[in-house]
Amino acid sequence: MSEERRLGDALAAQEPMSPRLREKYDQEIKNMLEKRLNRIQKVMIWFSALMAAAMAGGFGWLAVTVTDLPTLARSTFAVGAAFALAWVGMMVRIRRKGTIHLIFDENAQGGWAYGVTLLVVISLLLLAGENPDATRSVFMVVSGLVFFLGGCLSLLLARIQQSEMRTREKMLEIEFRLAELTEAVVRQR
Amino acid sequence: MVGGVGKQLKDAQTIRNELLVLRCQQGESAAIQELIDTWERRLFYYLRRLLENEEEAWDALQEVWLKVMREIRGLRQAAALPTWLYRIARNTAISRLRVSSREAPVDEDQLESTDGQDDPGIQSVIDASMLHHALQKLSLPHREALTLHFLEDMKVDQIAEVIGAPPGTVKARLFYAKRALRQVLEQEGVAYV
Numbered sequence: 048m049s050e051e052r053r054l055g056d057a058l059a060a061q062e063p064m065s066p067r068l069r070e071k072y073d074q075e076i077k078n079m080l081e082k083r084l085n086r087i088q089k090v091m092i093w094f095s096a097l098m099a100a101a102m103a104g105g106f107g108w109l110a111v112t113v114t115d116l117p118t119l120a121r122s123t124f125a126v127g128a129a130f131a132l133a134w135v136g137m138m139v140r141i142r143r144k145g146t147i148h149l150i151f152d153e154n155a156q157g158g159w160a161y162g163v164t165l166l167v168v169i170s171l172l173l174l175a176g177e178n179p180d181a182t183r184s185v186f187m188v189v190s191g192l193v194f195f196l197g198g199c200l201s202l203l204l205a206r207i208q209q210s211e212m213r214t215r216e217k218m219l220e221i222e223f224r225l226a227e228l229t230e231a232v233v234r235q236r
Numbered sequence: 237m238v239g240g241v242g243k244q245l246k247d248a249q250t251i252r253n254e255l256l257v258l259r260c261q262q263g264e265s266a267a268i269q270e271l272i273d274t275w276e277r278r279l280f281y282y283l284r285r286l287l288e289n290e291e292e293a294w295d296a297l298q299e300v301w302l303k304v305m306r307e308i309r310g311l312r313q314a315a316a317l318p319t320w321l322y323r324i325a326r327n328t329a330i331s332r333l334r335v336s337s338r339e340a341p342v343d344e345d346q347l348e349s350t351d352g353q354d355d356p357g358i359q360s361v362i363d364a365s366m367l368h369h370a371l372q373k374l375s376l377p378h379r380e381a382l383t384l385h386f387l388e389d390m391k392v393d394q395i396a397e398v399i400g401a402p403p404g405t406v407k408a409r410l411f412y413a414k415r416a417l418r419q420v421l422e423q424e425g426v427a428y429v
Contacts, residue, residue: 051389052249057364058387059281065290072294076272079301212262219255226248 083146096138103131117177123170130163161198168194250315257314272301278387279325285371285383286329296328303328318388322398326380370420378413385410 084092106128110121137155141147171191178184256274259267279300283293303324311320367386371379384390384398396406 054364054367055278055387055389058368059277061364061368062281062284064280068291068294072298075298076301079298079305209262212258216255216258216262219251219258223248223251223255226251230248 084141088147089142092138092142096135096142099131099134099138103128103135106131117174119170119173119177123166123174126166130159130166134159164194164198167191168198253317254314257308257311257317260308261311268305271304275321276301279321281387282322282325282383283329285379286326286376287332292332296325296332299328300325316397318390319394319397322384322388323400326398366421366424367417370417370424373420374413374416377409378416381406381409382413382417 106124109116110124110128113121116124137159168191171187171194175184175187175191178187256267256271260271276297280293280297283296283300284290287293287296300321304321307324311317371382374382380399381395384395388394390398392403392406392410395410396403399406401409
């Protein structure tokens with residue numbers, strides 16, 4: 048450790064800390080990832096849950112009562128209803144907790160959005176094959192492919208970025224060991 | 237040869253900072269905790285030099301970590317972690333002080349008058365406790381500049397980046413801050429090099 052760093056550490060250690068305030072701060076840091084919902088967020092969550100519940104009801108009703116539809120279409124509605132119910136479950140859980148976990152809940156919502164996109168893509172592609180109207184089939188395939196290609200591109204870019212970060216991390220670890228060795232040798236001299 | 241290689245390679249602390257930033261950017265929660273554990277003491281010291289009471293400093297520090305978590309993915313130059321952290325801390329403290337964050341107009345006479353003058357000569361201070369005590373007696377701008385200088389061994393351009401002022405202003409400020417510190421230390425009867 049350099050002299051300057053030692054002075055910095057010694058200087059920082061001069062500041063007294065109240066144990067009561069320190070404890071309060073530690074608790075806040077522990078809870079930091081969990082953000083308390085404000086009034087607007089609570090209203091939005093209830094609104095979102097109600098909309099999803101209505102969609103679940105609508106899709107479920109279509110899946111069960113409209114027997115004229117092909118099996119595939121009804122299955123798609125049923126899966127859509129399940130996704131909508133999953134969203135309702137997420138919103139209710141967050142609302143009851145009163146907080147939103149900045150990483151976990153956001154990842155869960157991201158995963159839900161990804162699943163819905165996948166559902167739409169697969170549904171469009173499969174249903175396009177069953178549609179007797181050629182024009183509509185083509186439109187459905189094109190729409191499905193747009194979503195599919197967009198999703199693939201996002202995934203590819205995310206993978207490339209992650210791979211670059213991992214490579215950079217490995218290189219930095221090697222640089223770090225070299226720097227430590229160099230400093231040790233210089234100190235010995 | 238080894239000394240030459242040592243100059244070309246980044247120092248271990250800079251690389252450690254870069255690794256930490258990279259791990260935080262990948263969402264590793266242990267890395268975020270390590271970042272907090274590594275920097276909280278120094279950032280708290282800096283915030284206490286800017287804010288009037290301890291409770292405010294703790295609240296400000298918590299705000300700092302919230303901002304850090306939100307913005308760390310956007311940090312492009314991982315090696316600039318220290319200046320980035322202190323800039324966030326400063327902006328947080330300033331918003332609490334409710335004063336303009338714009339720097340006071342530069343006193344051109346002051347800038348010119350530092351040319352050709354020797355550094356006041358605070359090359360090393362005998363101990364951290366005397367330095368800590370002396371810092372309390374300085375004005376806020378002087379206290380801030382010297383805290384960054386001694387706490388993190390920041391150079392003029394780094395301090396300029398933290399406080400958002402031109403390097404010339406920071407150079408003059410450091411000059412007068414060291415002079416004021418020297419005067420305080422002399423009054424306290426402290427020997428210095």
